[in-house]
Amino acid sequence: MLKRVLVTGGAHRLGALICTRFAAAGWEVWCHYQRSAHAALALCAQLRAQGHEAHAIHANLADETSRRDLIAEIAVKSGPLHCLVNNASSFEPDAGDAIDTEGARQQLEVNLMAPLSLSRWMANSLDPDALAGGHSVIHVLDQKVFNLNPDYFSYTVSKLALERAVALQAQALAPAVRVCGVAPGLMFLSGPQTQENFDKAARVNLLREPIDPGQVAATCLFLAENPCITGTTLCVDNGQHLVPLARDVMFAVDAQPEKTCP
Numbered sequence: 079m080l081k082r083v084l085v086t087g088g089a090h091r092l093g094a095l096i097c098t099r100f101a102a103a104g105w106e107v108w109c110h111y112q113r114s115a116h117a118a119l120a121l122c123a124q125l126r127a128q129g130h131e132a133h134a135i136h137a138n139l140a141d142e143t144s145r146r147d148l149i150a151e152i153a154v155k156s157g158p159l160h161c162l163v164n165n166a167s168s169f170e171p172d173a174g175d176a177i178d179t180e181g182a183r184q185q186l187e188v189n190l191m192a193p194l195s196l197s198r199w200m201a202n203s204l205d206p207d208a209l210a211g212g213h214s215v216i217h218v219l220d221q222k223v224f225n226l227n228p229d230y231f232s233y234t235v236s237k238l239a240l241e242r243a244v245a246l247q248a249q250a251l252a253p254a255v256r257v258c259g260v261a262p263g264l265m266f267l268s269g270p271q272t273q274e275n276f277d278k279a280a281r282v283n284l285l286r287e288p289i290d291p292g293q294v295a296a297t298c299l300f301l302a303e304n305p306c307i308t309g310t311t312l313c314v315d316n317g318q319h320l321v322p323l324a325r326d327v328m329f330a331v332d333a334q335p336e337k338t339c340p
Contacts, residue, residue, distance in 0.1 A: 080104070080105070080106050080131065081104075081105050081106065081160040081161065082105065082106045082108065082152070082156055082157060082158075082159050082160050082161070083100045083105045083106070083107055083108065083159065083160065083161040083162070083163060083302065084108040084110060084135075084148075084149075084152060084159050084161070084162050084163065084196075084200075085097050085100070085107065085108070085109055085110060085163045085165055086110040086139060086162075086163065086164055086165050086166035086192070086193075086196070087110065087111070087112075087165045087166030087167065088107075088108075088109035088110050088111065088118065088121070088165065089109060089111045089114035089117035089118035089121060089134075090114060090117055091265075091266050091291070092165060092218070092262070092265065092266075092291050092294060092295065093109075093165045093166070094109075094117075094121055095291055095292055095294075095295040096163055096165060096295045096298050096299075097109050097121060097122075097125070097132065098121075098125065098295070099292070099295040099296055099298070099299050100161075100298075100299055100302070101125045101128070101130035101131070101132055102130070103299055103303075104130075105131075105160075105161075106131035106132070106133075106156060107122070107125065107130065107131065107132040107133070108132075108133050108135050108152055108156075108159075109121060109122055109132060109133065109134050109135065110134075110135055110136070110137055110139075110148065110166065111134060111135075111136055112136065112137065112138055112139065112166075115134070115136065118134035119134045121134075122134045133155075133156075135148065135151065135152065139166055139187070139188050139192040139196075140184060140187040140188055140192070142191075142195060145192060145195045145196055145199065146195075146199050148196070148199075149196060149199035149200055149203055150199070150203070153203045158200070158203045158204050158205070158208075158213075159200050159203070159213065160212065160213050160214070160302075161213065161214045161215070161216065161302040162196055162197060162200050162214075162215045162216070163216045163218065163298055163302075164192070164193035164196060164197075164215065164216065164217045164218060164240075165218045166188060166192070167188060167189050167218070167233075167237075168184060168185040168188040168189055168233070169185075169230065169233050169268065169269070170184075170185060170230075170232070170233065171229070171230055171269060172230070172231050172232050172233075173228065173229070173231050174228055174231045177231065177232060178232075181232065182231075182232035182235075185232045185233055185236050186232070186235075186236050186239075189233065189236035189237060189240065190236045190239050190240050190243075193215075193217050193240055193243075194240075194243060194247070197215045197247055197251065197255070197257070200213070200215065200255070201213075201251045201254065201255050204254055204255070208254040209254070210252075210253035210254060211253065211254075211256050211305040211306070211308070212254065212305065213254055213255045213256070214255065214256040214257070214258065214301060214302050214308075215247065215251070215255060215256070215257045215258070216257075216258050216259070216260060216298050216301050216302060217240050217241075217243075217244060217257070217258070217259045217260070217311075218259075218260050218262070218294075218298070219237050219240060219241050219259045219260065219261040219262075219311060220234075220237045220261060220262065221261050221262065221263045221313060221315040221318045221319040222234050222237065222326075223237050223238050223241040223261060224261065224313065224319040225318065225319040225320070225321070225322055225323070227323055227324060227325055227326055229325055229326035229329060230326060240259075241259055241261070241311060244257055244258065244259045244309060244310070244311055245257075245309045245310075248308045248309030249309070252308070256301075256305070256307065256308035256309075257308055257309060258301045258307055258308060258309070258310060258311065258312070259310070259311030259312070260294060260297050260298055260301065260311065260312055260314055261311050261312065261313045261314065261315065261319065262289060262291070262294045262314050262315055263283060263289050263313075263314075263315030263316060263318035263319070264276075264279055264280055264282075264289065264315075264318065264327055264328075265288075265289050265291045265294065266291070268328065269328070270328075271328045275328055275331060275332060276328075278331040278332075279327045279328050279330075279331045282318065282321055282323070282327050282330070282331060283315060283316035283317045283318035283320075283321055284316060284317025284318075284320055284321065285316040285317055286316075287316055288316075289314070289315055289316050289318070293314055294314045297312055297314045
């Protein structure tokens with residue numbers, strides 16, 4: 079039986095790698111996008127040219143009706159999902175003493191409420207006799223949830239809440255749906271970061287090597303296909319979460335370059 083996966087924010091970067099990894103493993107891929115229609119359509123066309131099943135699908139993850147309709151459309155066209163990878167996120171800078179309330183609310187909608195809502199609609203779409211552990215939700219988190227610093231305040235708060243929800247959702251959606259988290263470290267240029275800064279920051283971890291995003295995608299597939307894992311988060315960050323910094327790594331490497339590695 080062909081298994082189906084929805085990857086939110088699947089058109090670029092890690093999302094595209096996750097789509098590609100699942101497709102190569104024989105899954106039918108639904109690549110969600112909001113504004114990246116061209117990239118999503120191109121990725122799916124490329125995957126289909128390789129003999130895989132892949133479809134681009136649009137939704138506004140900040141809107142509950144759009145989230146509900148996203149899951150419903152896939153169920154009607156293809157059948158209930160076997161896996162949901164909540165990869166899309168909003169990553170905007172702010173500080174605890176200078177919160178942009180509307181901006182923070184938007185990040186909470188996309189980073190927290192959307193994953194919780196999509197998981198709910200997915201679970202509700204399943205047959206009552208769905209195989210125990212046969213479906214999964216994977217939340218893409220951030221090593222920052224285990225290595226706190228106050229930069230990107232609202233983003234961090236949203237990911238902290240989602241990480242805590244992993245165990246709660248695992249309990250709430252069992253036995254049919256397993257819920258896991260993946261917490262990667264720095265993988266791509268971010269925000270105002272320069273290439274020089276990224277090259278330094280990418281080695282601020284226990285292994286002192288850049289993180290391979292492909293391994294993060296492979297971990298998502300591993301969790302989706304292992305029926306015995308639920309309620310836990312795997313850090314795929316070369317040990318970055320064990321190198322505490324007072325600032326986000328992109329700022330810390332310029333401010334204190336001599337203290338970036340243990």
